[in-house]
Amino acid sequence: MSTHDWGDQRIEIIVGALLRTGVTLAAAVVFCGAVVYFARHGTGVPNYAVFRGEPENLKSVSGIVHGALGMSGQAIIQLGLLLLIATPVARVLFSAIAFAIERDYLYVLITLLVLGILLYSLFGAGG
Numbered sequence: 001m002s003t004h005d006w007g008d009q010r011i012e013i014i015v016g017a018l019l020r021t022g023v024t025l026a027a028a029v030v031f032c033g034a035v036v037y038f039a040r041h042g043t044g045v046p047n048y049a050v051f052r053g054e055p056e057n058l059k060s061v062s063g064i065v066h067g068a069l070g071m072s073g074q075a076i077i078q079l080g081l082l083l084l085i086a087t088p089v090a091r092v093l094f095s096a097i098a099f100a101i102e103r104d105y106l107y108v109l110i111t112l113l114v115l116g117i118l119l120y121s122l123f124g125a126g127g
Contacts, residue, residue: 019087022083031080037074064078064079092111
């Protein structure tokens with residue numbers, strides 16, 4: 001594929017499709033997780049007087065994936081939220097690749113800087 005095939009309009013179409021697909025997939029996964037969760041826990045009465053954070057197994061990507069494969073409703077919902085968070089990160093990564101193909105190195109640098117900030121805020125800032 002030549003750089004001529006990677007025009008601005010083509011890139012915008014791909015980015016739009018990437019964002020729509022990511023958000024739609026994330027929403028579908030969250031919905032499926034909600035169905036599973038309510039099927040198993042829908043009759044319970046919540047106790048709002050006591051705060052309960054996320055279980056330890058849902059605080060890591062591997063724990064979320066493992067729980068989702070085990071059909072845990074909470075884990076499936078968390079997986080959907082991870083997909084939602086990953087969508088703009090994938091968009092920025094795709095943009096950096098597209099700018100590199102177009103040989104627009106200033107925008108590659110700026111986009112990689114934005115990607116670095118996103119990744120740091122997701123993985124490095126919480127400490």
